[in-house]
Amino acid sequence: MPARIVAIVLACLVAVSTAARAEDQARRGRLVVSVADQTNAMIPRAKVTVTSQEGGDAAPLKPVMTDHTGVAVIGGLVDGRYTVRVEFPGFATSVLQDVRVRGGDVRRRFTLQLSKFDQEVTVGRDNQSAALDSQGSAFSTVLTREQIDALPDDPDEMEAALKALAPPGAVLRVDGFTGGKLPPKSQIRSIRLPKMDMFAAQNHGGMSGMMFIDIMTMPGNGPLRGNVDFNFLDEALNARNAFTPTKADEQLRQTMFGVSGTIRPNKTGFSINAGVGSQYSSPNLLAVLPDGTTTTDTIRQPRDSYNLNARIDHAINKDHALRVSVDRDASTTENLGVGGYNLFERAYTSESSTTLFRFSENGPVRRRMFTESRVQLKWTGASSQSNVERPTVRVQDAFTGGGGQQRGGQRGFEFEIASDLAYVKGSHSWRTGVRLEGGSCRSDANSNYLGTYTFASLADYNAARASNFTIRVGSPDVTYSTFQAAAYVQDDWRVARSLLISPGVRYGAESHVGDRWNLSPRVSVAWSPRRSGSITLRGSYGYFYDWIPGDLYKQTLLVDGVQQRELNVQDPEYPLPGLVGTTPPTNRYLWSDAMDLPSANRMTVGVERVLTKNSRMNASYSRGWGRGLLRGRNLNYPVAGVRPNPDLANDVELATDASSRSQALSLFYSFVRTDWKRTFLSVNYTWSQNDSNTTGAFQIPASRDNLKAEWGPSGGDIRHRVGASLSMSPVRNVSLGVNVRAQSGTPYNITTGRDDNADGVFNDRPAGVSRNAARGAVQCDLGGRISYGFGFGKPRQAGGPGGMQVVINTGGGGGLAPGFGGGAADKRYRIEFYLTGQNLLNRVNYTAYSFTMTSPLFGQPVAAAQPRKFQMGVRFGF
Numbered sequence: 001m002p003a004r005i006v007a008i009v010l011a012c013l014v015a016v017s018t019a020a021r022a023e024d025q026a027r028r029g030r031l032v033v034s035v036a037d038q039t040n041a042m043i044p045r046a047k048v049t050v051t052s053q054e055g056g057d058a059a060p061l062k063p064v065m066t067d068h069t070g071v072a073v074i075g076g077l078v079d080g081r082y083t084v085r086v087e088f089p090g091f092a093t094s095v096l097q098d099v100r101v102r103g104g105d106v107r108r109r110f111t112l113q114l115s116k117f118d119q120e121v122t123v124g125r126d127n128q129s130a131a132l133d134s135q136g137s138a139f140s141t142v143l144t145r146e147q148i149d150a151l152p153d154d155p156d157e158m159e160a161a162l163k164a165l166a167p168p169g170a171v172l173r174v175d176g177f178t179g180g181k182l183p184p185k186s187q188i189r190s191i192r193l194p195k196m197d198m199f200a201a202q203n204h205g206g207m208s209g210m211m212f213i214d215i216m217t218m219p220g221n222g223p224l225r226g227n228v229d230f231n232f233l234d235e236a237l238n239a240r241n242a243f244t245p246t247k248a249d250e251q252l253r254q255t256m257f258g259v260s261g262t263i264r265p266n267k268t269g270f271s272i273n274a275g276v277g278s279q280y281s282s283p284n285l286l287a288v289l290p291d292g293t294t295t296t297d298t299i300r301q302p303r304d305s306y307n308l309n310a311r312i313d314h315a316i317n318k319d320h321a322l323r324v325s326v327d328r329d330a331s332t333t334e335n336l337g338v339g340g341y342n343l344f345e346r347a348y349t350s351e352s353s354t355t356l357f358r359f360s361e362n363g364p365v366r367r368r369m370f371t372e373s374r375v376q377l378k379w380t381g382a383s384s385q386s387n388v389e390r391p392t393v394r395v396q397d398a399f400t401g402g403g404g405q406q407r408g409g410q411r412g413f414e415f416e417i418a419s420d421l422a423y424v425k426g427s428h429s430w431r432t433g434v435r436l437e438g439g440s441c442r443s444d445a446n447s448n449y450l451g452t453y454t455f456a457s458l459a460d461y462n463a464a465r466a467s468n469f470t471i472r473v474g475s476p477d478v479t480y481s482t483f484q485a486a487a488y489v490q491d492d493w494r495v496a497r498s499l500l501i502s503p504g505v506r507y508g509a510e511s512h513v514g515d516r517w518n519l520s521p522r523v524s525v526a527w528s529p530r531r532s533g534s535i536t537l538r539g540s541y542g543y544f545y546d547w548i549p550g551d552l553y554k555q556t557l558l559v560d561g562v563q564q565r566e567l568n569v570q571d572p573e574y575p576l577p578g579l580v581g582t583t584p585p586t587n588r589y590l591w592s593d594a595m596d597l598p599s600a601n602r603m604t605v606g607v608e609r610v611l612t613k614n615s616r617m618n619a620s621y622s623r624g625w626g627r628g629l630l631r632g633r634n635l636n637y638p639v640a641g642v643r644p645n646p647d648l649a650n651d652v653e654l655a656t657d658a659s660s661r662s663q664a665l666s667l668f669y670s671f672v673r674t675d676w677k678r679t680f681l682s683v684n685y686t687w688s689q690n691d692s693n694t695t696g697a698f699q700i701p702a703s704r705d706n707l708k709a710e711w712g713p714s715g716g717d718i719r720h721r722v723g724a725s726l727s728m729s730p731v732r733n734v735s736l737g738v739n740v741r742a743q744s745g746t747p748y749n750i751t752t753g754r755d756d757n758a759d760g761v762f763n764d765r766p767a768g769v770s771r772n773a774a775r776g777a778v779q780c781d782l783g784g785r786i787s788y789g790f791g792f793g794k795p796r797q798a799g800g801p802g803g804m805q806v807v808i809n810t811g812g813g814g815g816l817a818p819g820f821g822g823g824a825a826d827k828r829y830r831i832e833f834y835l836t837g838q839n840l841l842n843r844v845n846y847t848a849y850s851f852t853m854t855s856p857l858f859g860q861p862v863a864a865a866q867p868r869k870f871q872m873g874v875r876f877g878f
C-alpha cells in the first residue's frame with residue numbers, strides 16, 4: 001500500500017513537471033532574423049548570435065547560420081531582453097541591443113553594409129549612421145504583416161490600393177523586377193512603400209523619378225508548409241451603384257493554393273502557388289438615346305482566370321544563391337467595351353496570357369565585393385473578337401452604338417537583363433552595373449475596319465447630319481522590335497559619421513531614336529546632425545530621361561498611308577459615306593529618328609524626425625521640370641478650311657517639344673507599438689500641382705502649334721491626397737485593419753462638341769477656356785478587414801539542439817503563414833476566417849463627367865466608383 005501511494009505521488013509529480021515544462025515551452029518565444037545586403041538581396045550563411053541581457057554575464061547561445069535565403073529562427077527563448085549580433089565576411093558586423101521577447105515571434109531585419117573586414121557597427125549605439133541608410137525607415141515604410149493582410153485579396157485591387165498609399169507615380173517592383181503582375185498575397189514576404197524620391201543612379205527612374213513599391217516574395221524552404229484560400233463575393237453583400245435603379249449582378253469565386261518546402265536540406269527549396277477564379281461584374285450604361293430617353297441598364301461581364309507560379313531557391317555554395325521562377329496567368333473576359341455611353345452591341349470578348357521566366361543570382365566576391373544578376377523573359381499574347389460586326393455610330397457624350405470592331409491580336413516577347421556590382425574601400429561604397437531590355441512584337445490586331453460616324457449632337461443624329469467619318473483599310477499585320485541599354489556608376493561617400501554624399505551618373509540609349517547623348521547625373525546628400533539619429537535631412541537632384549514606348553513606333557509602321565490608310569471624311573453622307581469611286585484623304589503618323597528622349601530635372605528635400613521610440617514623422621518637398629515631352633504635330637493643318645496637301649488629312653508627326661512642371665509637399669506620420677496589441681498607425685498627406693502643355697503622344701493640340709495656349713493641369717493633377725492606415729490585434733487571434741483614402745477632384749476638359757477648326761479632331765474648346773479647366777468632386781473611401789484565426793495540432797519542430805532552427809516557408813517572414821497571428825501561428829494546422837470591405841460608408845465617388853457642350857448630360861457626373869462591397873474568405877494552413 002505505501003509503495004502504491006509513493007508510485008501515485010511520483011506519477012503526479014512527473015505529470016506536473018511535464019505539464020510545467022510544456023507550459024513553459026509554450027510561453028517561450030522565437031526570434032526571426034532576416035539578413036540582407038544594401039541591394040535588398042538576402043545573405044545566406046550569415047552568422048547570427050543571440051545573447052541574453054538578463055542575469056548579468058549570460059553566455060551567448062550557439063550561433064545560427066542563416067539559410068541560403070537569408071533567414072534564421074532562434075526558438076525556445078524565455079521572456080527577456082536579448083542582444084543580436086550578425087556577421088558575414090566582407091560586411092560590417094551589425095549588433096542590435098534590447099530586443100524584447102515576450103512569447104510568440106519577434107522579427108528583426110538586418111541590412112549589412114559592405115565595409116572593411118575589421119570594422120564593426122553597433123546598431124543600438126550608432127543610430128546616427130543608421131539614419132543615413134537609404135533603405136532604412138527614414139526614406140521608406142515597410143508594411144506590417146497585419147497591414148499586408150488588410151489589403152484586398154484580388155491582385156488587381158491590391159495593386160490599386162498600394163498605389164493609392166504611395167506617392168503619385170510609384171511603380172511596382174517584385175523581387176527587383178518591373179513589368180510583372182502582383183503575386184498572390186500568401187506569397188508576399190514584405191512590402192516597402194517610398195516616402196520620397198530615391199535618386200540612386202542604379203534606377204532608371206524615368207520622368208517620375210524613381211519611386212518604387214518594392215515587394216519581396218517568400219522563399220521556399222524548411223518543413224513542408226502550405227495554405228488554401230477560398231474567397232467569395234456576391235451582389236447580396238453589396239450596395240447599389242448610384243447610376244442604376246437596382247443592384248447589378250456581381251459574384252466572385254476564387255481559390256488559391258500554395259505549398260513550399262525543402263528539396264535538399266540547407267541547399268534547395270521550392271515554392272508552388274496556383275489560383276483559379278470565376279467572376280462577373282456588371283458595368284452600367286448611362287446613355288441618352290435618339291428619342292431623348294436615358295438608359296441606365298447593366299450587362300453581365302464574365303471573367304475566368306488562372307495563375308501558376310513555381311520557384312526554386314538553390315544555394316550554389318556557402319556564399320552564392322540563385323532563384324529560378326516561372327509564372328503563368330491567363331484570362332478570358334466577355335462583354336468588354338460596354339458601359340458608360342457604349343451600348344450593348346459594342347461588346348467584344350478578349351483573351352490574354354502572360355508567361356514570365358525569372359532568374360537571379362547573388363553573393364559576395366572575395367571580401368569587398370557583392371554581385372547580383374537578374375534575367376527576366378516575358379511572353380505575352382492577346383486576342384479580341386467583336387460580338388457584332390457593323391459600323392460604329394458615336395454621338396458626342398450621348399451614346400455610342402454599332403459594332404465593337406475588334407478582331408485579331410498580338411504576341412510579344414520582352415527581355416530584361418541586369419547585373420550590379422558593389423565594391424567598398426575605405427569610406428567609399430561604389431556601385432556599378434548594366435541593364436539591357438527590349439523585345440519584339442507581331443500583331444494583326446485590327447479596329448475601326450468598318451468605319452465610325454461621329455455626330456456632334458442628338459439633333460444632328462436625328463437629322464442624319466454626320467460631322468466626320470473615319471475608317472482603316474489595308475493590312476493590319478506588323479512586326480517590330482525595340483532595344484534599350486543603360487549603364488551606371490555611383491559612390492556612397494561617407495564624409496563623416498553624420499554625412500553621406502551619393503553622386504552618380506547613368507547613361508542610356510534606345511533603338512529607333514537618334515539621340516545618343518543621354519547622360520543622367522544625380523546626387524544625394526544625407527545629414528544626421530544628432531548622435532541619436534533622431535533627425536535626418538536629405539536633399540537630392542537628378543536629370544532623367546525616359547524611353548519612348550514601342551507601341552508608338554508600331555503605330556507609325558502600321559498607319560503610314562500605304563500599309564494601312566486611315567480615311568478621314570469631313571461632313572459625310574449618312575448612312576452611306578459616299579466613298580464609291582473616290583479616294584478620300586488619309587491620316588498618316590510619322591516617326592522621326594532625330595527625336596530626343598523626353599527628359600526632366602527633379603529635386604527633392606526632406607526631413608525625418610523621430611518623435612518617440614514608437615513614432616516618427618517625415619516631410620519632403622519636390623519640384624520637377626519636364627522638357628521634350630511627346631505630342632502630335634499636324635504637318636497638314638487646314639488653313640481657311642483647305643489642307644496644304646489634299647491627298648492627306650492629318651499628317652501627324654511625333655514631336656518632342658512639349659513641357660511640364662510639377663511640385664509636391666508630402667507629410668507622413670507613423671506610430672508602431674508591437675508590444676501593445678500589435679498596433680500600427682500611419683497617416684500621410686500630399687499636396688501637389690502638375691501642369692503641362694500636352695495631352696500625350698500623337699495628340700493634336702486644339703490651338704494648332706500654339707503650345708502656350710495648351711498649358712493647363714495634367715490629367716492626373718490631384719491637388720490634395722490624404723491616407724491613413726490602422727492595423728491592430730484587439731483581442732487574441734483577431735486582427736483588424738482599417739484604411740482611409742481621400743483626394744480632391746481630377747481635372748476635366750471642356751469642349752464645344754464640334755470640329756470648329758475642321759481638322760477632324762473633336763477637342764475644340766470654347767473661346768477663353770483653358771485646357772482642363774473643370775474639376776470633379778472630392779473622393780473618399782473607407783475600407784477594412786477583420787479576421788479570426790485559430791490553430792490546432794502540435795507544431796512541427798525543425799532545427800538542431802537548444803531550440804535553434806532555420807525555418808523559411810510560405811508564412812510571413814520566417815516561419816509563420818501570413819494571416820495567422822497570435823497562438824494560431826504556433827500550431828501545425830491553422831484556420832482563418834476573414835471579411836474585407838470597400839467603401840464601407842457607401843459614399844458616391846464620381847469618377848467621370850460630361851464636359852461636352854453639345855451633350856444633354858453636359859456638366860453632370862456620368863460614372864461612379866464601386867459602392868459598398870464585402871468579400872468573405874477562409875484560409876487553411878499547415
